[in-house]
Each structure stands twice: as C-alpha cells, then as structure tokens.
Amino acid sequence: MRKVLGNLTYGLYALGVEAGGRKNMCIVNTAIQVSSEPAKITVALSKNNFSHDLVKEAKKFSISILDQETDREIFGRMGFSSGKDKDKFEDFPYGEDELKNPYLNQALGVLSAKVTDMVDVGSHTLFVGEVVQSIALKEGTPLTYTYYKQVKKGTVPKNAPTYAAATEEPKKQESATKRYRCEVCGYIYQENLPFEQLAEDYKCPVCNAPKAAFKTVE
Numbered sequence: 001m002r003k004v005l006g007n008l009t010y011g012l013y014a015l016g017v018e019a020g021g022r023k024n025m026c027i028v029n030t031a032i033q034v035s036s037e038p039a040k041i042t043v044a045l046s047k048n049n050f051s052h053d054l055v056k057e058a059k060k061f062s063i064s065i066l067d068q069e070t071d072r073e074i075f076g077r078m079g080f081s082s083g084k085d086k087d088k089f090e091d092f093p094y095g096e097d098e099l100k101n102p103y104l105n106q107a108l109g110v111l112s113a114k115v116t117d118m119v120d121v122g123s124h125t126l127f128v129g130e131v132v133q134s135i136a137l138k139e140g141t142p143l144t145y146t147y148y149k150q151v152k153k154g155t156v157p158k159n160a161p162t163y164a165a166a167t168e169e170p171k172k173q174e175s176a177t178k179r180y181r182c183e184v185c186g187y188i189y190q191e192n193l194p195f196e197q198l199a200e201d202y203k204c205p206v207c208n209a210p211k212a213a214f215k216t217v218e
C-alpha cells in the first residue's frame with residue numbers, strides 16, 4: 001500500500017491561521033479545491049499540530065501557494081517546528097488577509113477560507129472551507145510534492161498525512177562511512193563526499209539548518 005500511495009501527487013502550500021491574536025503557519029500538501037459553486041477548498045490537518053487546534057477554534061485559514069523558488073528555510077521554520085514551542089513569525093515578515101490570517105509574501109497567491117465543515121478522518125481532521133478572498137502575488141511555477149522530494153530533496157515529518165508513503169529508509173551501509181541525518185527536517189546526507197569533509201558553513205539543502213544539526217544514524 002505504501003508504494004501505491006507514494007504515487008499520489010500533490011501541490012505544496014503554507015497554511016496560515018490566526019485565533020485570539022495568536023498567529024501560526026504550517027506546511028501542507030493536502031489543500032485542494034473541491035467545489036466551484038461556491039468555491040470550496042479542503043485541507044487535512046494532523047490532530048497533533050498546533051495549526052489544527054487554531055483552525056478548529058477560529059474556523060478560518062489561509063492557503064499560500066508555494067512555487068519552485070520557495071526558500072528552503074520556509075520548510076524548516078513552518079514544516080518542521082511547532083507553533084506550540086515558538087512564535088514562527090518572530091523576525092519573519094508576513095502578509096495578513098482580510099480574515100487576519102497570516103500569509104507568505106513570497107507565495108504565488110493566497111486563498112482565504114471560512115470553515116464550513118469539519119470531518120474527523122482519523123489521525124487528521126479534514127477542514128472544508130469556503131473561499132472568501134483570493135490574492136494574486138506573482139507569476140511562477142507552482143511547487144509540486146514530487147519536485148520538492150526529487151529536486152529539492154525535501155522530506156516530510158510524522159504529522160504529514162503522507163509520512164509513511166514518503167519516508168525512505170537510509171540506504172544500507174555499504175562501507176564504513178557513517179550516515180548523517182539533519183535533526184531539523186530528517187534529510188539524510190548521502191553524497192559521495194564524506195560528511196566530515198564538508199565545509200563548516202555547510203547548510204542542510206532542505207531546511208538550511210547548520211552542519212551541527214546533523215547527527216549520525218545507524
């Protein structure tokens with residue numbers, strides 16, 4: 001099943017939400033349009049995510065549409081850390097839609113929605129929202145999940161619904177060379193140059209974490 005599910009394809013987005021003055025954002029691959037009259041979109045959020053609780057409370061959210069040029073640190077900041085532990089917008093510029101949800105200034109565009117239905121689907125809740133505002137920001141090529149994985153070498157955390165299907169085991173150790181995994185985003189360094197020989201200012205190609213964020217894996 002894991003292999004077949006791995007062939008499903010998605011776009012990538014940043015979901016923004018404001019509830020009681022608290023703003024948060026997370027990366028999602030589950031935003032899709034499901035109706036035209038009225039225009040409705042859905043998004044599936046893990047019950048473990050802070051964004052889930054905020055959307056449930058405020059009954060609104062924004063979807064910023066990411067493009068292929070999206071800064072890799074956006075994934076580290078929004079997709080691999082939780083707003084439960086920190087303010088993701090500290091020292092980080094953002095826009096605000098008419099529902100007061102934050103959005104990414106560097107996105108292709110933004111859809112803002114009011115939640116009309118919530119469906120408990122297991123580990124995740126499916127939020128259905130009616131689009132009440134759309135903002136066009138720039139031209140570009142939308143980022144697909146496949147491009148993120150294959151070209152940007154992106155990984156997904158446990159709370160993404162696709163986690164099991166997308167998670168590759170590190171290649172079997174063929175030599176005595178140690179494997180290193182980024183503790184922030186899970187990226188596994190598997191290039192030919194031994195990790196130890198990389199420059200000290202090496203940064204994770206997925207989330208921009210420093211070399212020190214890498215730990216050896218068995």
Ligand SMILES: Cc1cc2nc3c(=O)[nH]c(=O)nc-3n(C[C@H](O)[C@H](O)[C@H](O)COP(=O)(O)O)c2cc1C
Nearest residue numbers: 027028029030045046050051079081082083159160
């Ligand atoms: C590529 C990618 C896709 C993701 N897709 C989803 C998704 O569709 N639903 C979800 O709940 N989490 C998804 N996540 C995980 C959340 O972005 C992540 O758990 C985030 O840290 C949650 O932050 P929060 O606790 O502040 O809401 C995804 C992460 C990545 C990197």
